[in-house]
Amino acid sequence: MPRVKSFEPLFRPFAAWLRPLALASLVANVALIVTGAAVRLTDSGLGCPTWPRCTDESYTTTAAMGVHGVIEFGNRLLTFVLAALAIACFLGALGRPRRRSLVRLSVAVGLGIPMQGVVGGITVLTHLNPWVVGLHFLLSIALISVAYAFWRRIDEGDGAPRSLVPAPLRTLGRLTALAGLAVVAAGVVVTGSGPHSGDRGAKRNGLDPAAISQVHADLVFLLIGLSVALWFALRAVPAPPAAARAALVLIAVELGQGLIGFVQYFTHLPVILVAAHMLGAGLVWWGTLGVLWSLRERPSLSPADQVPASSSPAPEPVPTA
Template structure:
């Protein structure tokens, strides 16, 4: 019964990852069109309806549409779970698929709290950070499909692994402080929503300083990987990270000096998700998990371990 899902598990996992990044974009649309209270209550859209009504106008449609993406995420999570069940001896995949599935309703609950608290900027920020956490787990699930379950093996010297971890922490700090910057700016999701009270210029400077640190660390990682016998995939992943960061930084500076036009803010929020995706890719490329060969009875020759998990029959 699991074969149809198992056969396309990797595309399903990628679709789940992309959908979680897309959730950032739809959330940006809600915020940037002042539709944060388009559905003024939760879990219903209005006191008398679970769906948007004509009286809610376009803001209700936008907010309700963002809520409907949750069902797409749930459907993908269920499909990934069923596909993972079809992989023999891959409990790690099942656990990761469950983690993704549980994170989605949690995200919906926090989204509801943002509405019930009239878009409190700190709760809205938590809503975004949970998306980052979901992207992390969805990415891990996607990458683990083609890996084994042996202990991770470093592909680079330990100091470069440490540099990769430091770069990841800097990337997470950039994203987190970016959330605080957003909470101090004008795009609150509703004209009556409060801001966090921090000075936008001051917190933006902190954010910019962290961006410079992140780019410096990423460039150092790329050069260091080129200087040692590192796998080509690791060098390429670090290079992609630098390119994505520079693109995101350019958008960030232009949006700041052009007074935060909506289209650039939306692009910057999408860029935050892509920077984190690229960060995970760079970190992941520094190690591998070999496939564990199955034990065989005495007197028999063990079969070579496949490079990828076979797709079993149902």
């Protein structure tokens, strides 16, 4: 430990910028959804036909591969941006003394990035299997969750979580989050049955797009209903104003996302609206996480709790006769 502490001054510049670095990491993980959508919507999913190389002879795209190779390779390059931000966040967490939880979260974000790259490689090697492509998207949702937790934990203490609302509202908040996750998962299945496969020769999941879209729409109505109920409940009981605001922001994002979804469905899935809908999925989940975080807090530990057991004072000697 003393040796690690001696390096703390080297990490302090990163620690001073830790919050904007964490926010940049979160935004970049949302942006990965958008660049992934660009790959799929431009039929560039096999722009680099192999992995980890772009071609059998080159790690980078070539002029012969055209714009599809540029788009696919550009999406791969974003992985290095995410990795650089994750490393910077890890160093910043090391510069925050007694914040091991931040270090653990930064490590989780960092490990998720190569995992995401591997799953992306499997999508290429399986010629854009729709179920693997869906897993690739869901892993982005998981990474957004961890990156969001890291960003919010910076301003929190290390005490045990403490609820700010009555227990029934905590349950309602969890149900809203589960409904949001179900909406995202159903959207993945809808995408796997639709026309935008990432390559003209890629297979679809074989499900009826109309039937799956109806299930997705039903879940969206459920999510909006739960969100509205949560907002009214937060205004009816003693709850932090920030919690009601977070619920209202989530409702606004959901309504915008729902409008885009209906318009894109009845206009036969134009590329620009599908891309906006993909971005909206990431923003809906961001808003959902914001609601969950607004319902609880983590106080700072007392100085006595922060003292390691090894540094506790030795017991006084018993006087002898």
